[in-house]
Amino acid sequence: MSHLHLSRRSFLQSSALTLGLAAVPIEFAEAQSLEHRFFQHGVASGDPTPTSVIIWTRVSPTPEAIPGSGLGPDTTVTWEVSASSDFSTITRRGTATTSATSDHTIHIDVSDLEPARRYFYRFIAPNGEISTAGITSTSTLFDEPLSRLRFALASCANWEAGYFAAYGDIARRAQAGELDVLIFLGDYIYEYARGMFAGKNGAVRDHEPAWETVSLADYRVRYGHYRSDTQLQAAHAALPWIAMWDDHETANDAWREGAQNHSATEGDWPTRKAAGFQAYLEWMPIRATSTLFRSFQFGDLATLSILDLRSFRDLPPTYQQWAQGQRATTMMGTEQFQWLKDTVESTTTAWNIIGSSVMFAPMQLSGAPLAQLPEPLPANLDQWDGYSQERDRLLSILAGTGLPTLFLAGDIHSEWANSIRFNNQEIGMEVVCSSITSANVDDFLHIAEDNPVSLNAENFIRANSPLVRHVDVDSHGYSTVILSREAVQATWHRVADLSQAASPVSPMIQLEWKPGQGFTS
DSSP, X not given: OOTTOOOHXXXXXXXXXXXXXXXXXXXXXXXXXXXXXXXXXXXXEEOOOSSOEEEEEXXXXXXXXXXTSOOSOOEEEEEEEESSTTOSSOSEEEEEEEOGGGTTEEEEEEOSOOTTOEEEXXXXXXXXXXXXXXXXXXXXXXXXXXOXXXXXXXXXXXXXXXXXXXHXXXXXXXXXXXXXXXXXXXXXSOOOOTTSSOBTTBOSSOOSSSXXXXXXXXXXXXXHXXXXXXXXXXXXXHSOEEEOOOSTTTOTTEETTEETTOOGGGOOXXXXXXXXXHHHHHHSSSOOOSOOOEEEEETTTEXXXXXXXXXXXXXXXXXXXXXXXXXXXXXXXXXXXXXXHHHHHHOOSSEEEEEOSSOXXXXXXXXXXXXXXXXXXXXXXXXXXXXXXXXXXXXXXXXHHTOOEEEEEOSSSSEEEEEEEETTEEEXXXXXXXXXXXXXXXXXXXXXXXXXXXXXXXXXXXXXXXXXXXXXXXXXXXXXXXXXXXXXXXXXXXXXXTTOTTOOEEEEEEEEEETTTEEOO
16 A cells, blocks of 8 residues: 555544443253353344344354354254243244354344334244343334434444443443434454554453454454453344444455455455455344445435445545545445435435445645645545545535435544535535544554643644534544434443443533534534
8 A cells, every 4th residue: 555545544643643231141941050052142133124124143052163163063043023021922933044154143034023113032042042132123114204213323343442331331222212223334343463453552352363354264253252242242132233344344444456454465355355244244133135235214204325335446546646636436336326326316204314434524634734735635535535526426416305414424433523515505414423442543642532632633623624513533432313304413422441341431522413504502
């Protein structure tokens, strides 16, 4: 990679320089003294529609059948879905057989459910062992009125950088009835070898395998290790997820034909990408298709289009190329762009929501040292700034719909709230969540949060980026959004101490944006 290509990690470094939640105990039909457990990785649900939802688990049929081992016999389990927490009545029931071919993961697309309904689900092993009971829900019928949608937004969870207290807090809020769904926008795992990308104090805990994930077995081991975390298990069990990958599910700064963190010594890129893709499909509660981009409708309120921005993108330009007027042609690819155009133009809902793994709004550098440039310099060409012509095409389409658009993003380990404008018209706003744990500016500096360098960087961004309403480059956590016809209410929740599994997590910033008015707070 050219030394002039500034990645998100490099941007954060350069910016620096200028449960107590317990997992629900597993129940056993037999004696609880069993040494081996079939269900060691929790349960999960996702991709809800008005009449269906995916439910997921992984089975460990024998002690040696650990993730990535390729060992263990074919195993048949029973699954149950109920409208009651005690499963006194069963809504849907069936069996499924899994094997080492799918790393003993199980995906059930449960159909014929009632719209806008809460359900409980569980799995039963051949020996009678019963999994944790998960909670999920279906969405509202497409033509039915829906007054609000409440969701969490999360991304960038690095096991080594700290504990997953943010996931624990999401689970608590979901169990309290405050959230409908979690939208996860990438970097669910990190591919690095131990110690390559940790927090300010080094690795808080070691991940597995010790080496960089390259093969299918490697990725499976890494997912299995992540899913041993009780707070992550709790977040999956508490509500349905809608998930998309970014780059670290394969390798840093991935694009259509390669990645910054992939070399010839690690084999060919298509093989590695296919391995990462297969493991992702196996371990995430999503409908397995040949493509990951897809849409969801929530009553008459909102249409969510969730984008795959790694599989089809061109290599972003270097700064030399950008300064010479060269722009990458596409981040989405022709097929995905046309699908998105058709989706946003045909929706009958009050809002469009765009799930973009990387930040959509311009993030540009300006000031005296850069005054000789013909236009402000993008801070990170791996984001939409490197693909600005395609972004302008999309903005034109969205403006033409006459609907407000809510953009969602993660990726850069920091909090942002941005106005989205086209031809001097404010057509929407963007919520960018911080990282669950992954390193940001204060971590790279190895100093406390809200240090002078970070504060100066934030002040510089605000002074030179009129679209930015809020930015914080030091915090970790997640965001919540309450969407109504009238407004977006976004809240940024922060983890106090990543080195503590029971760290407090608190709502710190809340903003409101209204169509036709912009930010009202």
